[in-house]
Amino acid sequence: MDSATSDHPPLPERRERRIPLGGNADNGLKIVVVGGFGVGKTTMVRSVSEIRPLNTEEVMTQAGAGVDDLSAVRGKTSTTVAFDFGRISLNEQTVLYLFGAPGQERFWFLWDRLFAGTLGAVVLVDTRRLADSWYAIDRLEQHGTPFIVARNDFGGPPHTQQQIREALDLPAHIPLIDCDARSRESSKQVLITLVEHLHALSTTGRPVQETTSP
Amino acid sequence: MSRPGRDEDPDRLYTLTGGRSRAGSAAAAFDLVTLVVSESEPTAGMQSEHATILRLCQYPTAVVEIAAELRLPISIVKILLCDLLDQGRITARHPRTAPATPPGARTAIAATGTGGPVPHAAPLPDPHLLEQVLVGLRNL
Ligand SMILES: Nc1nc2c(ncn2[C@@H]2O[C@H](COP(=O)(O)OP(=O)(O)OP(=O)(O)O)[C@@H](O)[C@H]2O)c(=O)[nH]1
Ligand SMILES: [Mg+2]
Numbered sequence: 001m002d003s004a005t006s007d008h009p010p011l012p013e014r015r016e017r018r019i020p021l022g023g024n025a026d027n028g029l030k031i032v033v034v035g036g037f038g039v040g041k042t043t044m045v046r047s048v049s050e051i052r053p054l055n056t057e058e059v060m061t062q063a064g065a066g067v068d069d070l071s072a073v074r075g076k077t078s079t080t081v082a083f084d085f086g087r088i089s090l091n092e093q094t095v096l097y098l099f100g101a102p103g104q105e106r107f108w109f110l111w112d113r114l115f116a117g118t119l120g121a122v123v124l125v126d127t128r129r130l131a132d133s134w135y136a137i138d139r140l141e142q143h144g145t146p147f148i149v150a151r152n153d154f155g156g157p158p159h160t161q162q163q164i165r166e167a168l169d170l171p172a173h174i175p176l177i178d179c180d181a182r183s184r185e186s187s188k189q190v191l192i193t194l195v196e197h198l199h200a201l202s203t204t205g206r207p208v209q210e211t212t213s214p
Numbered sequence: 215m216s217r218p219g220r221d222e223d224p225d226r227l228y229t230l231t232g233g234r235s236r237a238g239s240a241a242a243a244f245d246l247v248t249l250v251v252s253e254s255e256p257t258a259g260m261q262s263e264h265a266t267i268l269r270l271c272q273y274p275t276a277v278v279e280i281a282a283e284l285r286l287p288i289s290i291v292k293i294l295l296c297d298l299l300d301q302g303r304i305t306a307r308h309p310r311t312a313p314a315t316p317p318g319a320r321t322a323i324a325a326t327g328t329g330g331p332v333p334h335a336a337p338l339p340d341p342h343l344l345e346q347v348l349v350g351l352r353n354l
Contacts, residue, residue: 018283020273021249026307028247028276029347048354054282059289080287085278090350094343097247097276114246114288117311119339119347146338188354195347202338 019051024092031191032099032115034140035124036132040152040181041100042084044124047187049086049098057082058110081107083114098191103136111143120198121147122190124181128156130167137168148175148197150190240299241292249274249307250295263294264303271304311339 033041045053057080081102088096099115101107121140125133133149140147149170159167161176170176175197180186251274256265263284270283281291298304 018270021275023273025249025274028245028249028307028309029311029343030247030309054279056278056282057287059287085282087276087279088350088354090347094346094350095247095249095276096347096350097278099246117245117309119311119344184354188351192348192351195344195351198338199341199344199348202341202344 021087021089021095022092025089025095027094029090029094029096030099030115030118031096031194032101032118032121033124034101034103034121034136036103036126036129036136039124039126039129039132040154041102041124044122044152044179044181044187044190045084045086045098045100047181047184048088048191050089051087053084053086053100055082055084058114060109060113079106081110103133105135108139111139115145118145120194121145122194123147123149124152124179125149125164125168126152126154126156127159127164128154130164133168137170146194146198146201148177148190148194150177150179150193152179152181240296241289243308244277244292244295244306245309246278246288247276247309249276250280251275251305251307252303253305254303264298267294267298268303274307311343 033044035041042053059080083099083101085097085099088098090096101115123133123136123140137147137149149164149168151164164170164176165172175193177190177193179190250267250271252268252271254268256268260268263286266284267280270280277288277291277295280295281288284291286294295304295306299306
């Protein structure tokens with residue numbers, strides 16, 4: 001990314017560019033944006049984040065056991081999963097962290113470790129490659145994590161919402177919306193749609209249904 | 215050249231944490247978004263990663279941000295944080311998303327609903343918290 005303005009001299013140290021939270025911040029929340037390769041996860045995080053997205057990683061053993069046992073790290077039997085994140089200060093106390101996470105199979109070994117307690121998820125899809133998101137949707141349903149689906153518009157062939165729902169086997173009560181991950185307003189609307197969905201679930205006590213596909 | 219910290223030399227990670235295994239327990243208490251606050255200044259002779267954490271956390275800083283800054287895997291950072299917590303050099307503000315009242319309604323429906331029991335279903339967050347989130351998002 002290029003720097004936003006030329007009014008200021010370039011800041012040499014990454015650490016000095018950090019924007020700290022206010023001293024009263026005391027509650028961190030998580031939302032995960034999950035989707036296939038190149039579907040726009042990082043773009044969406046960047047669009048709404050108050051910080052430049054940062055990248056980090058977790059290590060797991062081949063068995064997916066994490067690295068509590070450091071001998072596994074030592075023995076080089078481990079592999080890493082990288083993800084990026086951004087941050088939105090919602091008010092003085094509450095900070096929302098937005099994670100962009102890959103949908104590949106090996107990533108889900110780490111889901112419980114990393115994203116237990118997440119408010120919910122956005123499944124970002126590209127209609128040219130809808131099948132890339134099947135696995136993520138299956139796993140979210142299995143985990144009972146509430147989610148919505150956002151179609152990122154890459155100018156592919158126009159599909160009706162109904163066609164997409166059918167392709168994804170998406171139940172009617174799960175919101176499906178269009179978005180442009182490059183747009184802050186559009187990405188913000190995606191998050192609002194997710195949280196409204198969560199709010200509806202939390203006030204009606206509606207369970208997250210598992211789809212029983214025919 | 216890939217980002218430093220990628221494909222980290224396992225021996226370096228091992229040395230950083232003194233080869234300790236902090237299975238479950240203390241390290242597991244740190245969430246990705248637990249906000250860490252320093253309660254003391256770095257001291258001379260302190261392990262450099264510990265000192266860096268204390269400097270970073272003069273303001274509340276999430277575990278995941280610390281990991282990104284240190285360019286270390288999350289698990290390793292949690293072990294370093296446990297050290298500092300044990301020494302009383304940091305405090306931790308853990309996330310609070312659970313409903314204010316027990317999720318009885320949802321559990322009951324989940325158990326009797328047409329979809330059958332929901333495996334792994336976490337309790338949904340407190341509606342009031344979600345309302346605050348919505349206000350914050352709409353004000354963006
Ligand atoms: N046309 C169009 N392009 C987009 C949109 N969102 C993202 N892109 C572009 O698609 C490319 C991939 O976007 P990323 O945000 O890097 O995707 P990602 O999901 O993070 O990719 P990986 O982390 O590599 O899996 C970039 O060149 C973006 O500029 C969109 O809404 N429309
Ligand atoms: Mg990305």
